[in-house]
Amino acid sequence: MQTAEIKRRFLKFFEERNHTVVPSASLVSDDPTVMFTIAGMVPFIPYMTGVVPAPYPRATSVQKCIRTNDIEEVGRTPRHGTFFQMCGNFSFGDYFKREAIEFAWTFLTSAQDEGGLGFNPKDLWVTVYRHDDEAYRFWREIANIPEERIQRLGEDTNYWSAGKPGGPAGPDSEIFFDRGPEYGIDGGPATDDDRYVEIWNLVFMQYERGVDNGDGTFEILGELPKKNIDTGMGLERIAFLLQGVENMYETDQVRPVLDLAASLSGKKYGDKDDDDVRMRVIADHVRSALMLISDGVQPGNEGRGYILRRLLRRVVRNMRLLGVETATFPQLFPASMRAMKDAYPEVERDFDRIARTAYAEEEAFLRTLAQGTTIFEEAVSGAKGSGLAQLSGDIAFKLHDTYGFPIDLTMEMAEEAGLRVNRDKFNELMTEQRERAKADAKSRRSALADLSIYSDFRAKGETQFIGYEDLRAESEVLGIIVEGSSVPVARSGQVAEIILAETTLYAESGGQDADQGWLIAPSGGFEARVDDVQKPVAGLIAHTVTVTEGEIAVGERVESVVDEVYRRQASEAHTATHLIHAALRDALGPDAHQSGSYNKAGYMRLDFSWNQPLSKETRIELEEISNAAVRADYEVITKEMSLDDAKALGARALFGEKYGSVVRMVEIGGPWSRELCGGTHVSGTSEVGLVNLIGESSVGSQNRRVEALVGRNAFADFATERAIVRELSSGLKVPREQVTERVEDLLASLKRAEKKIADLEAAALLGRVPELLAGAEQVGSINFVGGSLGTVGSADDIRHVVLDIRERLGSEASVVAIGGESNGKPIIVIATNEASRDLGVKAGALVKLAAGVLGGGGGGKPDVAQGGGQDAAKLPEAVTAVRRELQSV
Structure with missing residues (x-):
């Protein structure tokens, strides 16, 4: 079964069970504390915590995710990938444990010709939190799983928490697939063996957590007023199991790049373990980079940009270890795009932009690799000349920090030269660097200018900042960069980076924005507006300028002038x-x-x-x-x-x-x-x-x-606020010290008037109930009331009328479908009673039909559902569609 088909089945299964299908959010997280969307539930956190009211009681999605915390495991295990897709179903105070367990089990084990995945129940194991007797009982009742295949585990594996006091927490239950004795030892998921692959996690958010107890546990303050369900089924893991391959890298969305890497290197996948790992890393990282660039991430030296750059450089590094030293992205990225475009059409639509970004980054890194190799060879020669058996950690860090050499590449090259690397010193320097990194730092440097360009200029010495004492001073132009390339001259109309020996202009650092100002030729004929001042590498200051007059060449004199007011x-x-x-x-x-x-x-x-x-x-x-x-x-x-x-x-x-x-x-x-x-x-x-x-x-x-x-x-x-207060004081005819009190009085009066109007409008709408009831008709086996209220304040107005009519219709099988228009948009609310639901009529299904006529969507429970759309003129047609649907009941 293809990955896209698994995704389609999952969403269809839950949509049929009244879940709102929610499109995947961007990989770039909206949460300022998180760089990427790292789990399927991330977009729903505001609803789960209650910070934002949930717009629907049930939801389902297939969410794009990125995680790089296990990047060293990529290619070495069957299930670790940096990009993955998480299928999830969510309940916000609607259903809970029993339904979540029943949904998961039904979807996994139902026959494929019935829309399920067709897993053999005998291959599935379950873990529950050790004290969760309720979940244990449900698994026995619903799935009839033998007791020996339900394992009780502790807090570290089967208990979830939002991570801070006041947030939700609760036990979880995980479903595992047993790959068989040829893949590892017996004993179930408790063995933590790769034989047992976790495919689904059901989190039962039922408690409010308190403060940490200091031992990794925390206090439970009580049950949540609304219990939530958060589940996640790993799409890649399901795919490799259903496709009968050994790991996620061999699935239909990843394997094409793996095969291409093998072809480009002249090696065969499956011949050598080390080469197999490298091919799997390449296939995984190319797909991750494709999806990140598609979502707007650009390579850089900090934050998200650094993660993307690291993935791209690991691809280059692994291709080199496979023996390919030329550019390969123009072959690898199109292959990944073709494999992913059915699921994500945007990667094909935006591929020109994606390709430009990826190809330029590879070209820049290949240049820095060439320069770094020279530095490495000089260091090896010096170490051997001094009789040393070890390459210093400082050199390894410089190769990593300045030239982008991954440490494992440096270690392999050193081993080939008969040397070790001082890894402890390297790790110490890396830790210092991570501690210096700023989460909110900007990356304004030229996108295509590789570090070797800056390194060439830096080799001429540090740029001296003399702007503490002077606001204008002459200096020599040491270098000019235009569109990522070093050039001899900057001309009128160009945007360029100009590097001086000394400058009076402050470069952005320490939280202070860059100075504004100008670069001017002392003798006239050249002027450039300074748009930005940065430190691309330590000790070097680069001025991003727009040349407004004349031209300037490397080696000439220029005067840096600070905007004194700014x-x-x-x-x-x-x-x-x-x-x-x-x-x-x-x-x-x-x-x-x-x-x-x-x-x-x-x-x-x-x-x-x-x-x-x-x-x-x-x-x-x-x-x-x-x-x-x-x-x-x-x-x-x-x-x-x-x-x-x-x-x-x-x-x-x-x-x-x-x-x-x-x-x-x-x-x-x-x-x-x-x-x-x-x-x-x-x-x-x-x-x-x-x-x-x-x-x-x-x-x-x-x-x-x-x-x-x-x-x-x-x-x-303050002057603006004073003017506002003066106008209010004059308009309200009260002294300014009484303005607040007067405004509060007016707001209270307005609130009372609005409530009175709302009550009158609601009473007027309810007054139309007899008229609507008079139009009741028998449609098939259903007593049907349909119509429109015209313009209403909100959907709640319609809902009140619908529920009142349903109540008055009594116990006979009945359906009520009433529409209205609010803020120019159509709304329709449908309600069923118990007798009609016994006949198989569901409000949620009917409202989707009606909303489709209106050009929109909707959903809800079997008893009450609501939908909307774009064309209010089609409300009569929507009601007719419901009536027509009921004729067959």
Whole structure:
């Protein structure tokens, strides 16, 4: 059975059971704390936690997912893939354990000619949480699984939690397929052997969890008011089992790339274990990269971009280990696209863009590999010349960090040269790098400029930033990059990166946005607007410019000119960031430490560790403390000193930043605020002018964010608010101190009036019930009432009328189908009574039929369902379609 057919059957099975089919969300997660969609339930988390009311009681989806935490296992086990598709069915306070178990078992074991997957029940095992007697009983009753094939396991495998106090938690039950004795030892899933493949996980969210107990467990506060179901069936795992292949890499959506890698390398899949692993890695990573680029991810050095770049480079590395050193993406990516386009047509539609991104990244990496190989060979020669048997970890890290060499490639090359690699030192440096990484850092560098270009310029020395003292200065043009290539000249109309020996323009770093300004030829004839200033590699500053006049060549002199107004306002904002940080520590204590920041002219934001919203009083206090420091006109002093000396003075370092042995400390009011910072600042706090706190929000479970306007922007905002208050005071004819009270009174009056109107409208609609009942007709075996209410306020208005009519029709088999129009859109609500449902009539099926006529969709329970569409003029036709459907009952 093809993968696409399994997906189709899954969605059809649950749609027939009143689940709303929800399309896959993007691989790029909306959650700012998560880079990717890592599980099928991620898009539904707001509904499961109750933060957002669920728009439907039941849902089903096949969700695209990316996980790279087990990347080293890819190709080595039958089931680990970085990209996978998770089939899920979800209940939001509707059905629970019994139904979830029955659905899963029915779909898995029903015959294929009946729409199921046709698994033999004798091949399936089940695990339940050790204390979940209810799930155990349901499995025995529903599936009649022998007791010996139901295993009770502990919290580490069969208990799920949202991960924080107040969130949902509950036991889960997993279904495993036994591949047979030729694949491993007997004993069931408890053995954790690859013989038993987990194919479905049913999570029963029934409790509210409390705080951690300190031993990996947590307190249970009680049952949730609404119990939820979250299940996940691995599509790739089901596919490889049903297709009779050995692993997910040999399924129809992945195997074509594996076979092509074998063909390009001249090797045969199945001949050699190491080569087989490499081919499987290539097939997996090409598909993952295809899907990531399709969803808008671009290769980069941070965050999602780094994950994508790593996948692409691992493909290149494994092709090289198979003996192929030329570009292969132009063959591999089209093969993956052809395998995936039936399930995801967008990969074919957007393939030109996907291909350009992938091919350019491969070309850039092949160049850096060539340059890195030269560095490697020099290091090997030096080590052997010194009689060493080991390549230093520093060299291995440089090859990884600057030239993109994966450590295992360096280790294999070193082994071929008869050397070992100091892996411990390499791991130490990698850990330091990960700690320096910023989750919200931007990647604005030229998409196609590989690091070797920057490395060539960096070899000429560091770019000196002299903008603390000077706002304009001459320097030599060391290099020019246009569209990813080093060029000798930048001409009018071009966007270019220009690298100077010295610059007065501040490069974005430490949370401070880049300076604005110009590059100008001292003798005239050339001018460029500076759009961005970045540090593409350590010690190098690159100016992204738009050339507005003339041309400039490498080796010529150019003057960097800072926009003084922008710099002054940016400096005010950066100093205000330090004031807010100090104020947070004053108000909340030392645990409220900075985790990130961003500031530009007139604006600042600061992220800090804290696990709950700030009260109104605390926000006022922060603003008061900060502005008290402004009024105090503390002197702002910058000092360079050793890192140890700065720490001894209590200077605060930002987690994730890299500091050298000599650091720059910014001191405000002596010990009141001491921070390590390379940004620009005012000389006294009174120059900040004013700090106006405008926002406070969450940026993760343990982090908050405050935002403020600074200086002139803060004054302008207050002036706007003052003008608004003045107008309200005049219009309401009350003193300004009474404006709030007067507005509250008016809102209360408006609310009462709206309620009165709603009550009158509802009464008027219910008054039409006798008229609608008078039109009742016998359709087949059903007493049918159909019609339209015309324009209504909402679907609830129609629902009230429908339920009232159903109640008045009594116990005779009846169906009510009433439509209406709200905000220009048609709505139809259908209700059945018990007698009609006994005849097989379901409201959900009928409403889908009616909504289809209206050009939309709908769903609901068998007793009541609701749908909508686009064309309100077709409401009579929709009701007629329902009437026609009932004639056969």
